[in-house]
Amino acid sequence: MIQSIDYAAMVALLRAAETKVIDKHEWLGQLDAYAGDGDHGTTMKRAMGCIETAIGASAEGDLPALLTDVGWALLGVDGGSTGPLLGTLFNGLAESAAGQSALDAAAFAAAFEAGLAAVQRQTKAQPGDKTMMDALVPAVQALRSAADGGLGVAEALDNAAAAAEAGAVATTDMQAKFGRARNLGERSKGSPDAGATSMSLLFRAFAEAAA
Amino acid sequence: MIQSIDYAAMVALLRAAETKVIDKHEWLGQLDAYAGDGDHGTTMKRAMGCIETAIGASAEGDLPALLTDVGWALLGVDGGSTGPLLGTLFNGLAESAAGQSALDAAAFAAAFEAGLAAVQRQTKAQPGDKTMMDALVPAVQALRSAADGGLGVAEALDNAAAAAEAGAVATTDMQAKFGRARNLGERSKGSPDAGATSMSLLFRAFAEAAA
Amino acid sequence: MKKFINDPDNLVSELLEGYAAAYAKKIKLEGNNLVVRATPKAAGKVAIVTHGGSGHEPALSGFVGEGMIDISVPGEIFAAPGPPRVLDAIKRADLGAGVLFVVLNHSGDVMTANIVMEMAAKQGLNVKQILTHEDVAGGPKSEPENRRGLVGCVPLYKIAGAAAEEGRSLDEVLAVAEKFNDNMATLAVALTPASHPSTGEFIFELPEDEMEIGMGQHGEAGTGRMKLKSADETAEIMINMLLADIEAKAGDKLLVLLNGTGATTLMEMFIVFRKVAQVCAEKGIEVVRGGCDEYLTVQEMAGFQMFAAKMDDELIALWDAPADTPYLTVSGK
């Protein structure tokens, strides 16, 4: 069980995310078709596809550089709404991780808080608005609570994944306030948000890799 | 039973044709869709729709003028392949009827022979080529035989209608050599030709009106 | 099929009214639904007249304007207009230098044209006819009567129209148009059927996993029904048939157009064009000019017509000459 996230651990987390998302990408596309444009699956597949390149390009062993490279790779993808948000998240992680070679549970939570803050500079979406924020915000809160409660990174990620999943499922009955689904009004209800779902997959993959 | 075709009889024949064809136009469209472009029904409906106008416009009682007016009206319709052929047929009838106020069986047969000859200046299609000629040619021959055999116009038209119908039905297994169906080769077999069918409807309507 | 229409009997008159309203700067309606240039050509120049069924928009009337058609005579849906309106158009169009009458090889169009030419001769009109018949699916060049006129009429209007604007004589305009006509070829492929807008009925059927090469432009089926192929495979089959027909060889210059017939996206046509350009390049044939667009449609039929013509410097210059019509404008720069 991983107790702190160093370069190798982060690589493992990223690869787990890549595998899980590519595995489930058709489902993500179907969720996005419900109220959006049906491309979240192909976009996430493309986004995850650049992670391995970023890993290969980044200086072996340098955790902040890895996070920066992944952030820029995600920004560089033709990523619709997803690319800017995910890229910004990882750039936020990278800034917070600057100068550190490994992150314990507290530093890891702090990094995600910084990532979330960066994302919140890009979007006004709040939990309840039926976006990826419905998964991201509770996941980051879970990381913080776990760290404050003295849990290790693995347990923290497990809690975060559970929180993200609950958040994603809860979007089912929400009415979208952001993104392409916004224009549907009431009709956006009835299916979970694609972006929240993919965010929960990322945390679940992280948790599994850290376990 | 009509024994010679004067102005009033011709008007009756034409109106009967109009009614019958408009009644069956959807079927004609379906036949044309099999190997053509599906518009023979709407085209025949449009063609027949101008007959009443031509009757109204032509000098009351003047048979050749009536035939000329109908011929020109048919030519004036946006008639695809049908308009030029039918218009030419009636112009041929008109020329042959020139100076006559009524046509007995012999004159009627002669008129149709003239009409057929005019049509044959527009198309090289022969019976067997899966076109309206498969109905028209035997119908004209039947008119001629009936007249030569001393039958009246009504019986002559009845024979002509039967011959046209047989000719139209026989097109089912033919391969089209003219018109839009030509490019289908073997695949044009299996359904009767639309134009031959509408030609047989015209003769049947004439026969019923003359009976 | 779902379409935005009103009374099916008024399709053509309504569409022409709307067309004239949308493009009032370029075209207008005259006489009995003739589509004429908003600003007529200068006197003394050869005029271009054409006729054909409607339902193929923008063809044919979309190309009325400077440098292309002077008067177009639109018929009913898929049905050529009768001779009287065409004759009227020819008389109106003549600016003293005669009229080139462009006819597509379809049974009804040709019969109308023959009657028109007879009447024109009787009336002493100065008109010459040119017949397009470039559909390679119909048969070899030696059997022109079997080859339908497909999208090739559109670039032919452009070539003839440009020659006419230059002030060439009727014989000269006819000659250059015939040169182009002799060197062009088209082949169509369909993926999904078209419906007749008056009847609402589909004109043909295609199984979900099949396509048809050699399709006509009114739903008349072709003879090349086969399993659905990739864009590259389809492109290769089709361009090779065209190159063989026009006997293109290394060093030749081509104009290649892809004409979408309805529901096929430009995205797909670009992908097909890419392969066409590659095949030509491999053979040392240069695609000097190209285009992907909807020039002549078949209602909502998914598919396209691939067109290729061998070009020389004269033809290229005429293709590049200015034109100003609602659906093809060339700046001439």
Place this chain on the structure above:
Amino acid sequence: MKKFINDPDNLVSELLEGYAAAYAKKIKLEGNNLVVRATPKAAGKVAIVTHGGSGHEPALSGFVGEGMIDISVPGEIFAAPGPPRVLDAIKRADLGAGVLFVVLNHSGDVMTANIVMEMAAKQGLNVKQILTHEDVAGGPKSEPENRRGLVGCVPLYKIAGAAAEEGRSLDEVLAVAEKFNDNMATLAVALTPASHPSTGEFIFELPEDEMEIGMGQHGEAGTGRMKLKSADETAEIMINMLLADIEAKAGDKLLVLLNGTGATTLMEMFIVFRKVAQVCAEKGIEVVRGGCDEYLTVQEMAGFQMFAAKMDDELIALWDAPADTPYLTVSGK
């Protein structure tokens, strides 16, 4: 859905290659799939840059050329490109007079644009952004964030591009573009669904007897699902919503465009345009310029976007100014 494609992962690179091959005289690819003019604009003039997802061809890159866009940054199918390529485009485009960056209001496009603008500010680039949000289905003008950018970007490129070609400053180009932006409105209607070309799946469903007003341009549904209406009824509902939004009144002059989104025929659009012109005429509003075409498609989706903008003499002159792009050429005469 049946489409002519090869590997679904290569759609965008292949379509761009084919596009560049077909229109080599007008556009070319540069850098990482940036679509640039074949002949760049003269130095010292403002450049126009835009970005957006692919799958909407001819938009956006079809309007690169003289008098419209200088560089377009095409993303993946329905997915806006990321900031780095856009930033690269802005740097390449700047000819010393700055860049107008045209952004359509869609979540991903806007987030990318915001990051681009932050980076550009850091790097001291001279770029101003304009956001189109003219979809009246999203809400009133007072809630611009709810209104999507639809086909309105295309005439806006034309207006801004013409002003830039005239040599106006960046502030002046932005000002006239904003004037146009403030006076335009669009509404979309769909009849049949679009399929995503990578997944082959339909993005939405519409019962055989229904249509949907207020549709987005990526298959995102609207809120106006209703029984199928005639062309005239549909036209009336839609134009009245647009006229209300732009507060058009008697004496006003309009540019009206009908943008086919895929399988809808020009025939239908002309029939709809006819009614639009009638409704306007009854209200004393003049349709001074019009157009029916596929400017911005949604794959094979049957339906159209109706666009209207209030025009003054300055805007009409800019609309009429010369342009030379693959999918919109204006002779300027």
